[in-house]
Amino acid sequence: MQAIIISGNLPRPAEPLTVWILIRTVNLTSFFIMRIDVIFDTVCPWCYLGKKRLEQSLREKPHLSAEITWHPFMLNPDLPPEGIERGHYLNAKFGNEDRSNRALQAISEAGRTLGIHFQFDRITRTPNTLDSHRLVRFVQTRDPGRGSEVVEALFHAYFLRGLDTGSRPVLYDLIRDLGYNVETLRTYLYSGEDVDYIRQQNTQVHRISISGVPAFIIDGKFSISGAQEPRVIGRLLEVAEARRRESFEQDLQVNVGHAD
Secondary structure, eight states, rough: EEEEEOOOOOOTTTTOOOOOOOEEEEOOHHHEEEEEEEEOTTTOOHHHHHHHHHHHHHTTOTOOOOEEEEEEEEETTTOOOOOOEEHHHHHEEEEEEEEHHHHHHHHHHHHHTTTTTOGGGGGEEEEHHHHHHHHHHHHHOOHHGGGHHHHHHHHHIIIIOOTTTSSSSHHHHOOOOOTOHHHHHHHHHHTTTTTHHHHHHHHHHHHTTSSSSSEEEEETTEEEEEEEHHHHHHHHHHHHHHHHHHHHHHHHHHHHHHHH
């Protein structure tokens, strides 16, 4: 998107009817579209909460247009490709069933406030998330604007339907529902494409000291981790918006100054 800025002086009445017009263009795309990078895992319930809270924050600021890109973080990168039995995973993570039940109950209560009705009792396996992250990559490289849609489909399948999103047949069903060709995804998954990319991204995220998800990075400058409340995310958006406005006004002054 570009704006055309016209500067000049109208002549005096006695002068020929000539207007000196200098046209300068300022790229406004980066001003109007806020870039939001979200680091997440597809089996992280707090990431699902964080997604809904981010969306709520954006709805409360309808003047903002956001371009959201999802980046991989693997909470359990060493899980076998077929994943592991859910009960075994929870016991290893929380120590015992009582602790895991309390933790899941807290997540369920938080989810209800956002319209998410977690169905943890339907989940029988904790999947390896490599292929589900590849699914997100598959969609985003073809249709960048549909990243949030495929992420929502994965969260819904896992947390509400209890589906094993590490299973390729499950991913085929999801991609079909999104309107993509199943055979194209099948070829992609079996090719090994983007396997190294996902692993490298995961390693890189850990290297920049992001140890928990979700993490939100706004315009590459402002970041916050955790499934923060909408008002907290909203405040970060406001800070980023103020910084963008300040930068734009400075650029505009420079352009007008050159025009003069």
